[in-house]
Amino acid sequence: MSPRSNFFVRTAAWVAAAVIVLPALLLPTLLLTAMLLTTVLLSATPLQAKETWNVSIFGPSRALTRGVEKAKEMMEAASGGEFEMKLHYASSLAGPKETLDSIKIGAFEAGAMCAGYHPGKLPLTTVIELPFIQTTDIRENSRIQHALFTHPAVVREWKQRWNAVYFQNLIVPTYEFMGNRRIGSTADMDGVRMRISGLNATVLQDFGAVPTMVTSPETYDALSKGTIDMIGYPWTYAFGAFKLYEVSKYATEHMAMGGFACAIAVSADAWNALPTKLKAMLPQVQQAGLEEQFKAYAAADEKWLPVFKERLDVVPFPAAERRKLIARAEPHWITWAKERDAEGMPGTELLNFAKSLTK
Numbered sequence: 001m002s003p004r005s006n007f008f009v010r011t012a013a014w015v016a017a018a019v020i021v022l023p024a025l026l027l028p029t030l031l032l033t034a035m036l037l038t039t040v041l042l043s044a045t046p047l048q049a050k051e052t053w054n055v056s057i058f059g060p061s062r063a064l065t066r067g068v069e070k071a072k073e074m075m076e077a078a079s080g081g082e083f084e085m086k087l088h089y090a091s092s093l094a095g096p097k098e099t100l101d102s103i104k105i106g107a108f109e110a111g112a113m114c115a116g117y118h119p120g121k122l123p124l125t126t127v128i129e130l131p132f133i134q135t136t137d138i139r140e141n142s143r144i145q146h147a148l149f150t151h152p153a154v155v156r157e158w159k160q161r162w163n164a165v166y167f168q169n170l171i172v173p174t175y176e177f178m179g180n181r182r183i184g185s186t187a188d189m190d191g192v193r194m195r196i197s198g199l200n201a202t203v204l205q206d207f208g209a210v211p212t213m214v215t216s217p218e219t220y221d222a223l224s225k226g227t228i229d230m231i232g233y234p235w236t237y238a239f240g241a242f243k244l245y246e247v248s249k250y251a252t253e254h255m256a257m258g259g260f261a262c263a264i265a266v267s268a269d270a271w272n273a274l275p276t277k278l279k280a281m282l283p284q285v286q287q288a289g290l291e292e293q294f295k296a297y298a299a300a301d302e303k304w305l306p307v308f309k310e311r312l313d314v315v316p317f318p319a320a321e322r323r324k325l326i327a328r329a330e331p332h333w334i335t336w337a338k339e340r341d342a343e344g345m346p347g348t349e350l351l352n353f354a355k356s357l358t359k
Helices: 003-043 063-079 099-105 125-129 138-149 152-162 198-205 216-224 237-241 268-272 282-311 319-327 329-342 347-356
Strands: 051-056 083-088 110-114 164-169 175-179 193-195 210-212 230-234 250-253 262-267 313-316
Touching (some): 051 063, 063 083, 063 164, 063 262, 099 262, 125 152, 230 237, 262 268
Antiparallel strands (some): 110 262
């Protein structure tokens, strides 16, 4: 055999030996490494998944949403990255009438809702919407509404019907009207098609008004097409936010009707999953949210009142005419309470509680 052939034979032998011997030599090292990695992985504290709430909001960011926007800011900052509130505007997750249904089935964790959009879903909660049951002062009304939202019967209604809990009050100012019919007295209401919640509408019907209900995102088209004559909204911010002055000729001032019972509802499951330190923040978050709303409403008045008075005929509603509306209110309260009682709910109890809050 030639030297060259000997070289190739020896090389082939070395390679064969290496293939056989090296894995055997490395095996203990590989096993040890695998055991160490397993020990580290098993002993390490698992990473906490971020708790996320998707929050459905109808309409744009506006004065009404300043409270939940403040809640997002405060709770995310306090969570150290463990919590996130994703605010979805313009009904991108669900329409305002579907908020509670969506929460119940777990479509999202939280959302803005107003009881007047679907009075049959929260019949007891609509006590807040009884005509003239509240005052004309927004701060006082926020106290009254919070007491009603947290009444045990209302809490039970939310939980049992919708697996939801009250998170935050979306307080709204008292209601006025804007549109294309002049209203300066109760007599002027006769035959007027008015967008207003069912319970407030009962008093207006006594004076010939024709109430109907459309959601906030629908009001501009309804007014511009003439399917509704006057829109009842929180004064002044909502008229500006939804640009109703663009398609209106008249507005009322000093009617100061009660409005919707609006709030952020949260899935009970999502609330229960929240870290304890964030749950403990709720009273602070609620008050801070209200203060943001109060400031936003005051700023809206400064912005929109001059615009409305320049572009529209803003008609003061006389105090004597307002007293006529108030005089018709209490019989409707009693009717509401009797209807709830007949359904096996504590209607009279809740009405008496609501009346006690304004004494």
